Amino acid sequence: MNSICISSAPQPLAAVPLVLPMPEARVRAGFPSPAEDFAVNRLDLTEILVPHPQASFLIRVAGSSMRDMGIDDGDLLVVDRALKAVHGHVVVAVVDGDFTVKQLHQRAGRMRLKAANPTFPDIIPKDGQTIEIWGVVTSGIKRFVP
């Protein structure tokens, strides 16, 4: 697997927001900073991408079956287990004990997992086989600079 490695240092997911608050103005000589009254928090990527931190996990993609939806080998996916998967969602599913990324199709009480690449067949549960939906993919992270 040719995964892109951003860093090998441990990085807790969403436990601590990585944002630095706008510094409160420190005043030495009595002139109040005009920014002081407008102190706000800088946009926090974690907050935007991870609305349910306890339920969110990062997963790495291996393979090209989701290519046409812009999900490529080595991409990182944010997977949210708090969402209920519905028709059309990109999901992480458990097929024969392994994780797989596909698009969920649910029509007339039947489900199948569709690839976004014509060279890959759909996964249709056989009789008696249950396919567990592990979580819903809410975003993908693609690095252009290693």
Place this chain on the structure above:
Amino acid sequence: MYALVDGNNFYVSCERVFRPSLNGRPVVVLSNNDGCAISRSNEAKELGIKMAAPWFKIRHLEESAGLVGLSANFVLYGDMSDRMMTLAAGLGPTQEIYSIDESFIGLHGVRGDLVARGRKVRERILQWTGIPTCIGMAPTKTLAKLANHIAKTAERKPGSYPRELAQVFNLAALPAQDLDDLLQATDVGDVWGVGPRISEQLREGGIRTVLDLTRMDPATARRGWSVTLEKTVRELQGQPCIDLDDAPGPKQQIACTRSFGKPVHQLAPLIEAVSEFAARAGEKLRKQNCLATELLVFMHTSPYRPGPQCSRSVVVPLRRPTDDTLALAKAATDGMRFMYVAGYQFIKAGVILIDLQPASVQQRELDLGDPNEPPATRDRSRLMAAMDLINTRFGKGTVHSGGTGNPGTNRVWTMKQERRTPAYTTCLADVPVARA
């Protein structure tokens, strides 16, 4: 009212979230150095594997029964515990985290159907984190713990208790007669705080079931045993005696001890090990804003290995109460040099900080100016704070004192963890892979 929320077979359940292929298979998680089973899947329990069973005794089941043994992955369990605990906190206004997989929730003021609320929280923990839990509710903590035990057993062993008590059970909602039947059917040894020794004594005195203990006179419990058992009896009778300890007081001692991956006989690696342990203990000490007055260092050989045995320890008084890693590491190193004897294969060593006091009450001493001591006024608290911050942000052991040695280079004393799964949720290089 209290609830006890408890993760089922917690460590195994954490592993299964990221390795679904382990579902339905017998799995055990092994203690440090792959010693013995500390968490067992239901399938492993059905194979007859007992808690704390040594790995070498159950290992043959790998071949014959498909048993999977995993090294404990505490980084993963810690993160999953944190997720589970914050969701469990939604059950009520107060929470006491009792262990890595259990927390008590105070239900005071919570209105409506408690069981329905409990089921919702249980369902949410299961869906969001993948961890199955059981919830017991009752007017006291001892009864909540008992209700939890019943909810768990009813789920795992169908027929042991009525089926509707499985997973979430509110003991207070049960009619008196049904409750008596339930307590009659539960062994006295299953009560929180009644250990094997006391339950043996109780059985000799004809007290076999929880109902028997509930009907005991609290004064008798106190006279015959202890105040602790008296409290247990009162709690079983529905009278709260053990409060929700939502702000646990500072620990009276802090230990960092570990078994080595393989026996160590030379002084240098032992010094490396204890100065690292001292650094870890120092971090914990600073986290709870305390100073240590004395430090105990110990080491011993393995009683299970052939060869000469040796067990030594020494208490090193600290010149002044401190939370300074460098001072603690120096004391640990001095202690180790002092007690070290050659010719033994040591398997375990540790550092225990004792006689702790809050950092806020510091007694200064008259500095008589020992020329060999660094000046007392040299405050390294900012250095320590910086060390803690760097190690939190960039991973344990990023900066360390010189005596600790470099992680990864010839540290002969690190733990044996041959079967450990990756740090799925805390290390970017280790995140799970999904096929696409």
